[in-house]
Amino acid sequence: MEKLIEQLINGLTVGSFYALIALGYTMVYGVLSMINFAHGDIFMVGAYFGYFTITQLSNNGFSESHPVLAIIFTFLAGALGAALTGVTVERLAYRPLRKASRLATLISAIGTSIFLQEFVRLIPKFGEILASLSIAGKTIFPPSWGNAIIDVTKTFGGAMVKTYPGLLGTDGIRLGEVFISYSRILIMAIAIVFMVLLFILVRYTKLGKAMRAVSEDKDTAALMGINVNRIISSTFFIGSALAGIAGVMIGIFYLQIKPTMGFTPGIKAFTSAVVGGIGNIPGAMLGGYILGLAEVISIQFLPAVYKDTVAFAILIIMLIVKPTGILGGRDGKNKL
Amino acid sequence: MALLEVKNIKTYYGNICALKGVTFEVNEGEIVCLIGSNGAGKTTTLKSITGLLHPAEGSILFNGRDITCMEPHQIVQEGIAMVPEGRHVFSKLSTLENLEMGAYSRKDNNNIQHDVENVFTLFPRLKERSKQSAGTLSGGEQQMLAIARALMAKPKLLLLDEPSMGLAPLLLESIFENVKEINAQGTTVLLVEQNTKLALAIAHRGYVLQTGEVNLSGKTQDLQNNELVKKTYLGTT
Ligand SMILES: Nc1ncnc2c1ncn2[C@@H]1O[C@H](COP(=O)(O)OP(=O)(O)OP(=O)(O)O)[C@@H](O)[C@H]1O
Ligand SMILES: [Mg+2]
Numbered sequence: 004m005e006k007l008i009e010q011l012i013n014g015l016t017v018g019s020f021y022a023l024i025a026l027g028y029t030m031v032y033g034v035l036s037m038i039n040f041a042h043g044d045i046f047m048v049g050a051y052f053g054y055f056t057i058t059q060l061s062n063n064g065f066s067e068s069h070p071v072l073a074i075i076f077t078f079l080a081g082a083l084g085a086a087l088t089g090v091t092v093e094r095l096a097y098r099p100l101r102k103a104s105r106l107a108t109l110i111s112a113i114g115t116s117i118f119l120q121e122f123v124r125l126i127p128k129f130g131e132i133l134a135s136l137s138i139a140g141k142t143i144f145p146p147s148w149g150n151a152i153i154d155v156t157k158t159f160g161g162a163m164v165k166t167y168p169g170l171l172g173t174d175g176i177r178l179g180e181v182f183i184s185y186s187r188i189l190i191m192a193i194a195i196v197f198m199v200l201l202f203i204l205v206r207y208t209k210l211g212k213a214m215r216a217v218s219e220d221k222d223t224a225a226l227m228g229i230n231v232n233r234i235i236s237s238t239f240f241i242g243s244a245l246a247g248i249a250g251v252m253i254g255i256f257y258l259q260i261k262p263t264m265g266f267t268p269g270i271k272a273f274t275s276a277v278v279g280g281i282g283n284i285p286g287a288m289l290g291g292y293i294l295g296l297a298e299v300i301s302i303q304f305l306p307a308v309y310k311d312t313v314a315f316a317i318l319i320i321m322l323i324v325k326p327t328g329i330l331g332g333r334d335g336k337n338k339l
Numbered sequence: 340m341a342l343l344e345v346k347n348i349k350t351y352y353g354n355i356c357a358l359k360g361v362t363f364e365v366n367e368g369e370i371v372c373l374i375g376s377n378g379a380g381k382t383t384t385l386k387s388i389t390g391l392l393h394p395a396e397g398s399i400l401f402n403g404r405d406i407t408c409m410e411p412h413q414i415v416q417e418g419i420a421m422v423p424e425g426r427h428v429f430s431k432l433s434t435l436e437n438l439e440m441g442a443y444s445r446k447d448n449n450n451i452q453h454d455v456e457n458v459f460t461l462f463p464r465l466k467e468r469s470k471q472s473a474g475t476l477s478g479g480e481q482q483m484l485a486i487a488r489a490l491m492a493k494p495k496l497l498l499l500d501e502p503s504m505g506l507a508p509l510l511l512e513s514i515f516e517n518v519k520e521i522n523a524q525g526t527t528v529l530l531v532e533q534n535t536k537l538a539l540a541i542a543h544r545g546y547v548l549q550t551g552e553v554n555l556s557g558k559t560q561d562l563q564n565n566e567l568v569k570k571t572y573l574g575t576t
């Protein structure tokens with residue numbers, strides 16, 4: 004029994020990651036009817052921004068003296084870094100192709116995904132190149148700056164696995180026989196808070212209503228005086244920020260991050276969005292938790308190596324049985 | 340100076356030339372109708388004015404300002420609102436939310452509530468359905484909503500693209516009464532209509548569009564008595 008509850012909590016923790024990432028897929032699909040296959044990598048970028056921030060904060064002792072603030076700053080950095088990356092990706096890789104065929108956008112998304120992974124991997128190289136840039140035999144940056152650039156870029160990116168400092172340790176609370184670590188509690192709570200905030204935003208604010216209007220009919224939305232491009236940018240900003248938060252969570256929870264880390268959670272979050280009904284916000288949340296729970300339940304019965312297979316089996320079954328997803332509209336035209 | 344001056348605009352869909360040089364004007368306070376058969380270019384003209392399409396040549400002046408190259412959301416702020424052909428209400432949004440979207444570009448948030456009440460007075464049916472999602476309204480109610488939504492922008496010029504489409508005769512007349520009332524309250528109206536008889540009945544002046552060109556214009560009485568209009572658009576001789 005205790006084991007079961009612990010597994011359930013485990014499922015909900017993993018589900019929180021998937022749900023947060025799935026929201027980005029679903030929001031972008033809702034407004035643009037496209038799958039942002041670079042979304043998993045935007046999540047990875049968020050994890051790296053978080054990593055950079057937390058290592059800086061622990062190097063100068065700030066995270067020792069102000070642990071709560073340090074955690075908040077880390078999440079903020081992850082969210083903002085991912086959000087700005089998402090907005091830039093939309094601007095440069097998707098907007099010019101808005102009127103092109105779906106295939107062109109899909110290829111652009113896959114290209115962007117590879118670009119982001121390679122970019123993060125190569126950041127230290129860029130740093131070295133930048134530091135050694137020279138005009139007429141003289142480096143542009145003075146050596147002290149050059150070293151700083153190399154230092155910063157080395158801390159930020161690179162091919163090697165990076166390890167988050169253990170922020171929350173392994174402590175937790177014990178309810179009877181059930182043990183729940185603080186990191187799980189934090190992750191589940193943050194996920195819930197942001198999902199509720201997102202729900203309120205989309206339902207009740209002017210921005211949210213404009214997002215729904217754009218999702219339904221861009222030309223008519225423009226006739227209302229809505230700047231459609233700005234709403235699309237906001238959608239990428241919000242969806243990517245949520246992915247960035249999930250990225251920092253993964254860092255805090257699993258401690259290790261690497262440039263290719265976005266792939267598997269990305270695909271699973273995409274599956275979650277499809278299971279819930281892509282384009283549907285509560286659906287993405289539901290799908291995320293379903294996938295998280297299915298994964299931990301499967302581990303009970305199947306060897307752990309099948310864990311990823313289960314996710315894809317769910318995707319395939321869902322696409323056959325109800326391609327519009329659990330909460331998806333019957334016409335297959337899901338709107339935010 | 341006319342409120343809206345459309346000067347020799349040519350608009351293309353890819354290689355297809357839909358407007359071959361359309362010129363007309365709308366003065367402040369008028370109801371002007373644009374009539375013509377299917378495919379004449381009426382919708383294309385309205386889309387060119389609202390910025391959904393950009394003419395390749397020619398220019399459009401509104402209030403003396405050149406709006407030819409502006410984007411739709413900027414043109415709304417200049418004071419032009421459109422009721423698109425086929426209503427295009429936001430079906431997942433409630434009636435009230437649709438009206439709020441109509442007021443999206445307005446800065447005077449405090450008066451919006453008051454204007455919602457105003458359009459509810461004009462269309463009492465909408466008030467009863469304010470919480471209902473727009474997709475579940477009847478066709479006629481959706482048309483009312485589309486008009487009410489455009490009014491929420493407080494436009495100087497209201498463009499209506501075939502408001503009569505798919506409406507029962509009784510409702511049709513009441514919608515046209517509404518248009519007259521809106522005009523009487525100070526909004527200039529450019530009306531595109533297939534129902535030539537009704538359009539000519541409420542408009543002050545009219546233009547006849549044929550395959551992308553204006554080939555007739557004048558006061559509505561003159562158009563009503565014109566042999567070509569009678570034969571082609573009114574079905575009388
Ligand atoms: N998206 C499009 N792509 C290509 N051609 C188009 C497009 N939309 C309209 N056209 C063409 O442009 C011409 C004018 O169309 P428009 O919609 O302006 O006609 P209309 O006068 O509004 O007709 P109706 O009374 O049927 O609404 C038509 O020949 C039409 O086939
Ligand atoms: Mg038309």
